[in-house]
Amino acid sequence: MQQTLANAATLTEELKTTTRTLNALMAGNVSKIAANLEPTTRHLNSVSEKLDQIDYATTIASVNQTLTQLQQFTTELNNSIKPTLNALNSSNSTLGLLLRDRQLYDNLNNTATAADSLLNNLREHPKRYVHFSIFGKKDK
Numbered sequence: 001m002q003q004t005l006a007n008a009a010t011l012t013e014e015l016k017t018t019t020r021t022l023n024a025l026m027a028g029n030v031s032k033i034a035a036n037l038e039p040t041t042r043h044l045n046s047v048s049e050k051l052d053q054i055d056y057a058t059t060i061a062s063v064n065q066t067l068t069q070l071q072q073f074t075t076e077l078n079n080s081i082k083p084t085l086n087a088l089n090s091s092n093s094t095l096g097l098l099l100r101d102r103q104l105y106d107n108l109n110n111t112a113t114a115a116d117s118l119l120n121n122l123r124e125h126p127k128r129y130v131h132f133s134i135f136g137k138k139d140k
Helices: 002-053 056-089 094-100 102-124
Strands: none
Touching: 056 094, 094 102
16 A cells, blocks of 8 residues: 555656646747747638639649540541551561561662772772863873
């Protein structure tokens, strides 16, 4: 019984200390908190008034219309690209043949290499290919 009374007395002292600390905090901070609440409340009221002025139905209708137009544009774009994609994938079209014919690729590559070699040779030895005289042929 004495132990319980001692615990109760300790608990009471701790509650008094806690109450004093809490009262000191409340006395100093409540006025600051209240001072900060007033501008915050005014700001929230201003935001709330602006939100009340928004015409959500019109905005959502406009967004829906834009999305519908975008979907139509995408469909039209897909429909216009399909023939080109089909031509690229077909082995009967010129584009399809150019993309898929390895022999044609090799021949074009060899032709480009030969043309490059010819142009280099022409640049290095122009007299082999071009004979030009303003006054006519020279007698030897």
